[in-house]
Amino acid sequence: MNIFYASKLDVGSDEYKMDDSEWHHCHKVMRLGMNDAIHFFTGDGTLRYGKIVSANKNFGTVSMTEIIREEPYPTRKGIAIAPTKNMSRIEWMVEKGVEIGVTDFIFFQSQHSERTHLKQDRLQKILLSAVKQSLKLFLPSILVDLSFEEVLYLDGFDAKYIAHCKEDTVPILSVLEGQKPNLVLIGPEGDFSNEEINLARKNGLVSVSLGNTRLRTETAGLMAGHFMVIANEYNFNSNEQ
């Protein structure tokens, strides 16, 4: 199945003009042209079927005939993480995170951060490729270069957790409320500073532990994602009043 991403499709429209890298991939790489059938996802939960009705080097037009699959937006499961020095470690975390169902990737500066800047474009490509590969219909969101404070005040999450290896943490599954939009903060290799942990506590974040083992940053990020997925699918801590 050839699936393409329609980033600019108007709701209700039944024609779509492809003139971006997806058209390049469709026409040049996959060698699809006039009358070929393709599938589109719009990143907002629908998978559509269409046929190419015009094709040239620079753009193609697709006539959309029907919606094949439609899904409600999943409960948000966000990872906010301090980027590692080695970019490939971040990239695989994004790829695997998409696969398991993480909906938000947020990269921020921590006091012990090893890297100060991330290229959003490159991560966005990896994201899109992982979304297609795993047949998801929603495009997770990526935010880069936030400050620690900006993460603390981020909207859209009912509960925020900070995972660290210092004292006074609770096991993450004992507190994660699976049916709510959750965000877990993951520190850099040198962990969060005491100052950051205190600031997080003052802002209502719960200090959690991801388990008994020492994890690399990117592994911690992925496992935090998996804990949120599990809490959601197995309906953890949802009856607490």
Added chain:
Amino acid sequence: MNIFYASKLDVGSDEYKMDDSEWHHCHKVMRLGMNDAIHFFTGDGTLRYGKIVSANKNFGTVSMTEIIREEPYPTRKGIAIAPTKNMSRIEWMVEKGVEIGVTDFIFFQSQHSERTHLKQDRLQKILLSAVKQSLKLFLPSILVDLSFEEVLYLDGFDAKYIAHCKEDTVPILSVLEGQKPNLVLIGPEGDFSNEEINLARKNGLVSVSLGNTRLRTETAGLMAGHFMVIANEYNFNSNEQ
């Protein structure tokens, strides 16, 4: 902290001769020599402290003074998996699997396997490096090139599960007994054949689902590992008679 692996240390001995790649790493790469302090782990649960008492190009002798840390062997958590075509995907699964606490990696041939042979040496190196990095004291075991039937009859696991995307599965956390040695079988990209699933069922394996999303083989392996770690740490299903 400089940690080395003492593969041939006799129990009770207080001198150890290093003449393998660990000595190369110690002497040539880390430039350690006479009177330098080093740490050793033996892969069986002890971390020892020692001092180099003789050093030349080919080997060194270390005097072991004390055991610093000792751990009981963890509950076995095994992944039996059909190797992917792309070797690097297997390698990262082993690295991450060690980090989170998987104790046994078993690679076998499935009817839809994409790769028929794995080099144990290379995986062993990755394993050792991941063990050191994550400060573990046990060396997980690796078995390669097993047949599907050999996996079914493998000793040392109280319960075996087969994860697949076909019908009649139960969510894995609803059945994993966390305090028992568990083994989860993961199929290749094209999933297990019906024949394999039936054979597994006949041999008492429980068919499980890893969740609602489509995962790549290596991601499924890692997540199966995480489920076993969680079931163990959170003591899942342990009161069933």
